Amino acid sequence: MADRKPIDSWLTDMDGVLIHEGVPIPGADAFIKKLRDSGRPFLVLTNNSIYTPRDLHARLRRMGLEVPVDNIWTSALATAKFLDDQRPGGTAYVIGEAGLTTALHDIGYVLTDHEPDYVVLGETRTYSFEAMTKAVRLILGGARFICTNPDETGPSTEGPLPATGAVAALITKATGRKPYFAGKPNPLMMRTGLNAIGAHSETSAMIGDRMDTDVLAGMEAGMRTFLVLTGLTRPEQVEDFPYRPSRIVDSIADLVDLI
Numbered sequence: 001m002a003d004r005k006p007i008d009s010w011l012t013d014m015d016g017v018l019i020h021e022g023v024p025i026p027g028a029d030a031f032i033k034k035l036r037d038s039g040r041p042f043l044v045l046t047n048n049s050i051y052t053p054r055d056l057h058a059r060l061r062r063m064g065l066e067v068p069v070d071n072i073w074t075s076a077l078a079t080a081k082f083l084d085d086q087r088p089g090g091t092a093y094v095i096g097e098a099g100l101t102t103a104l105h106d107i108g109y110v111l112t113d114h115e116p117d118y119v120v121l122g123e124t125r126t127y128s129f130e131a132m133t134k135a136v137r138l139i140l141g142g143a144r145f146i147c148t149n150p151d152e153t154g155p156s157t158e159g160p161l162p163a164t165g166a167v168a169a170l171i172t173k174a175t176g177r178k179p180y181f182a183g184k185p186n187p188l189m190m191r192t193g194l195n196a197i198g199a200h201s202e203t204s205a206m207i208g209d210r211m212d213t214d215v216l217a218g219m220e221a222g223m224r225t226f227l228v229l230t231g232l233t234r235p236e237q238v239e240d241f242p243y244r245p246s247r248i249v250d251s252i253a254d255l256v257d258l259i
Helices: 028-038 053-062 075-086 098-106 129-140 164-175 187-196 211-220 235-240 252-258
Strands: 009-013 042-046 072-074 091-095 118-121 144-147 204-208 224-228 247-249
Touching: 009 187, 028 252, 042 053, 042 187, 053 072, 072 075, 072 187, 075 098, 075 118, 075 144, 075 187, 091 098, 091 129, 118 129, 118 164, 129 164, 144 164, 187 211, 204 211, 211 224, 211 235, 224 252, 247 252
Parallel strands: 009 042, 009 204, 042 072, 091 118, 118 144, 204 224, 224 247
Antiparallel strands: none
16 A cells, blocks of 8 residues: 555445444544544445435434535435436436435436336335336336345344345346446446545545445445445455455544544
8 A cells, every 4th residue: 555645535334334223333423523624525425325415414413423415425326427427317217215316306307107218226115016016017118227236135123124136136037137236336336426526546545344345346446445344344254255455444443543
């Protein structure tokens, strides 16, 4: 890492890095405060497309973490940016919550089940069999299949829940059409996020708790990567992957002095 330029911009995952089951991870408040005080560009990222940045800002504030709305980047926003670049002013049939529908409305998309350009799948608290059936028929009718992220399960207090990737697999099995995933580990989410804050990959770092999404996406986007051990990936699992993070640390608290 010594031959690389100093880190001027930071991207960090949210769950498993800053918070865990609704509780801030020790050091997260100091990390965010130092970022804000420094004036350095930064983003808090999440693959979850349920919430809008305003929703997440309010939730984080209740936990004592002050993250401005403009510093939150979700897979829903990355998906909307991708669709706006691909087919401006298009139409979509959406399975998802306010985070996704709001992002698509904001780019001028019309949400419809009548011959849409795209079927867009994101997280929702209640996956409807009727909605999935409609999605299958629209895709077979010619709609392009887009997903916010490939996560197969999501966390809950009762245990894992089926998430977007699992439902996408069902729709793929029924249609024979694989979706395009806009969220992590697609480096597109990182690049659009960097563009949103005017940052460059050569002087940016990605912090995450997952080798298969956070570290992979950061690496493929050309950033330095930091793996924290407060989330899903355990130290002994790192060697299972054909790539490595730039550095492994116990928690976000170990990175405060790097800002």
